[in-house]
Amino acid sequence: MNIEWILSNYGVLLPEAVLTLFAFAIILIGLKYRSILGYLAFVGGVVSLGLVIMNFSVNATLLYNSLVFDPLSQFFKVVFLLVTLLTIIASLRYYHGNAHQGEYYFLLLIATVGMMFVASANDLVSLFVAFELGSIATYVLAAFDKENPRSIEAGFKYFMIGALSSAILLLGMSLIYGITGTTNFTALSQMSFEMSGYTLAALVLIIAGLGFKMALVPFHMWAPDTYQGAPTVVSAMLAAGSKKMGFVAAFKLIVLALIALRTEWYMVFAVIAVITMTYGNLVALTQRSLKRMLAYSSIAQAGYIAMALVVVSYTHVDSVVNLAMGGALFYILSHAFMKGGAFLAVGTVGYMLLRDKIKVDEDDIDNFSGLSKTAPITAFSLTVFLFALAGIPLTAGFVSKLLIFSAAIYGGLAWLAVIAILNSALSLFYYARVVKVMYWDKPKFDLKGEPTAYVVAVLLALLGTVLLGVYPGPFVDVAMKVAEVFL
């Protein structure tokens, strides 16, 4: 068993291995040198990202087919790592000098490792274990600002509902195992199911369990409280990264493994998608807290992405399935940039208020008045992110919506597309309101300069949002190629 043998057989695991290694190194080094931890975590993330991209078109299975490495898993790993990197850059400033930095970066990297394993899971057991790894680390992260009661509350609620959902998910999984006698996705995908109360219950329980992570209505209620209370850098990570873990799990478990049940889940997802987007947009209308508003907008966006699941279950035309899933993947990539960027931009403002010792609610919309004059880069970037979320052309959000909505129309679900488009129009109202406040109202506070680390993170997200919007061609091609897994 020499090193070459390990590399040739387990080389695909290198990104996860590197990240884990860095995580433990950070804990150790953090005992003595705190100031370099963030940079260390960043390096770990970059190395891991490089390894994933180098191995993008891999096709391998490991550990008795319980882990699979294919373009789909690599695609999601790229998304997770990008979000983690953005979060790390912003955290460099936010947790500068914090005594518990070691734990913070450790948890962040471990959460990412968990999410990456979810992307690679090919078995109910490996999926569940990885899912828990990715979740538990984020429960702690949400409560990381332990002097802030809101942060504690956020972590607590998140954990309670998370535990409940895990139980539900596990119940659904055990039912599946009971019915079929296998836990492997490849085996499951070749099964034909007999319709019974058990299969039905198993399906709904799994959807409910994963719906918690994806923040689909009515399993979403933790999300606004958690996103608002958690440190904003963590909210960014939760909304842009962790949520996608729910989606990849759903894609793998429902679209790949339980494809035989597609007529059953068609109705479930149709109802959930419509309720989710409408509910998210309606409640977002009246929010004064920007983080809450972004949380609800995030719920609405989950509704749009879930449309792909409806289309896939409804149509059997390969090209439409490909368009829907490719669109969903592209949407997930764009959403990582635009939602992550939006949270980070809001976090920038919160940080500046804290730094300049202005005592207000950190994310009240009033704090953003006249931001274009006091913090022009943040204001401009936030404007682009919000317009992207609304789906204005030349941004990533437009292309994403275009792909998913046209998949719905080609798939014969025009009514769904109409509802989604009306929802998008509705959403513009609350996005544009923030832009109006930032550009037309008079500045309320005198802010002293924008923090560099935050600005870098925000600008990187901006670059992603604009690049995907202006030159989407190659990225759409990649997403479509990756989505061929689902055919």
Add this chain to the structure above:
Amino acid sequence: MQEYAVLIPLLPIFGFILTLFLGRKLPGQGSFIPVLAIAGSTIISVGVLLEIYPSGEVIHQSWHWFSLINIGILVDPLAAVMLCMVSFVSLIIHIYSMEYMKGQGERYYAETSLFTAGMLGVVIADNLFLFFLSWELVGLCSYLLIGYWYRKPSAASAAKKAFLVTRVGDVLLLAGIFITYANMIKFAPDSQYPLSLLEIFRHITDIPPLQLTLITLLFLGGAAGKSGQFPLHIWLPDAMEGPTTVSALIHAATMVTAGVYLVARTFPMFLAAPYSLVVVAYLGAFTALIAATMGLVMNDIKRVLAYSTISQLGYMMLALGSGAIIGMAAVGIAMLHLISHAFFKALLFLCSGSVIHATHTNDIRLMGGLLSKMKITGYTMLIGSLALAGIPITSGYYSKDAIIEAALEYGLGSGDLLPYLMGLFTVLLTATYIFRAWFMAFVGKSRLPKGKPHESPWLMTVPLIILAFCSLVFAGAVNSWFGGKIFVEYVGRTFERIAGTDPEVLSAMGGYHLMEVHVEHSFLILPLAFAVVGVLIAAMVYWAKKPDPESIVSPTNPIYRLLITKYYELPIIDFISMRITMGVAILTKVVERIFIDGSIWLITQTGFLLGEILRMAQSGIVRHYATAVALGTGLLIIGLWGWL
């Protein structure tokens, strides 16, 4: 050089960005940056032309952009000569404005650079989408530059007028592009990029001819807006409110030729469209004539030149229209005059700029006797005027003569001599109005109330000399002196190497009978005779003062009144804009307020109400959240059970 062709429009864009952001800190407000950038474009353009000239090949590069749209460049002979002209003339004007616009702000240099980039984009685009984007960029920059002195109310309103009037054309062009797209999707569904010019040409025969007529007439509407054809010419004279160098750019290099170029670029579509070319010919001839009559009475030196531009653009359209008989050669003839005109019109504008620089007035009634004080300006302007009038050995003589001859061939071939006659008569008027202006400004006694005019600095006079040289020799050199009609043949064959543009097939589709028409040589002397007579009339009235101009120019003379009011342009426009447009606007306002605003109000209020109600569910108590999860799961199971 070919691989650098894509840089031709990009360099001025870089110039724009650099100048806009760094110009303030650089010497001379960074005016050298656009000059360098455009010099680069010029060098590449000329290099590309020299490379592709011997073989007559076509450069086409294309990259996927998104869905059915590509980004690409197409350099065929037509585009190549146009690129050279645009970048070269723009370069000269930029050098001149280094002195002329000194200390007027870096925004000027940045915007002219962008203006040039837009025009180069129009020329080099290989698809209608990119074409339209560049076209709009040109429109935007013209608005910004005409209104450069935006604190002056007349400049601000002139800019607005230019923007609004050309917008009418833009809407028509856009409609034409939409219809093209719809037709391509319908009749050529396997086409990868339905708006690519090459694809459109390949599929012309698949599109129904009457659809083509509709498309090309809409294109012609767009061209009329940009190129100041009747009745959308009204913005061009007012556009003189911008700095004179901007007028030179608009009139020679960057804007008004875009419309003519559009028709030339899509000429295969015109050739396959029944009636369209006849409309082009008539529109051109009529515009040429009517603008020339108005040019006769203007007192602002720049306005005289503005009307002459409209009139000359009319000639170019007439040349294109005569393609109904002479075929693709019409493109070559139109382009020959376009480039020749660009040289002498840029020259005339820069000369008038030099005069205005020295006398601080635009009014030719206040000038006079300037020749002795401004020798270089005076003589170069004389060359420009001779070229405009079409007196032999100047460039204008050869290029305009070719058009009149083409119009005559069209007349003899189709039996419809009216466009030819209008064009011929315009020659006389052209010579008269331009020499009226020259004589009033440069000979006789000075009528300046104060100040001593002097020659402009070398940075301004050198460009004049270069342009004067070009105005003297260009058309003769490329199309007459050395071995016949080199230019017209080269450019006229631009479509030969592009698939689907066989003139025989296309003209059969459009119902035009292409033929070789034999023209009596004695006819060809007519334009020259008319031009000489025109100059003589101007000389008699405004130099020798026999008869005295005062006796003709009086408000009691009905013809003069008709012309000085520009055919009652103002009341007519007022009626259209104030009565008709306002009526429609008020109607739509009522509809909008009640139905649209009302329904939006209703929707938002309902939305808020629902949002408030739903928000109450968010109690903040974890127990409730858990209940929601459990309830949701239960309901889903029950619902699904019922549904199945």
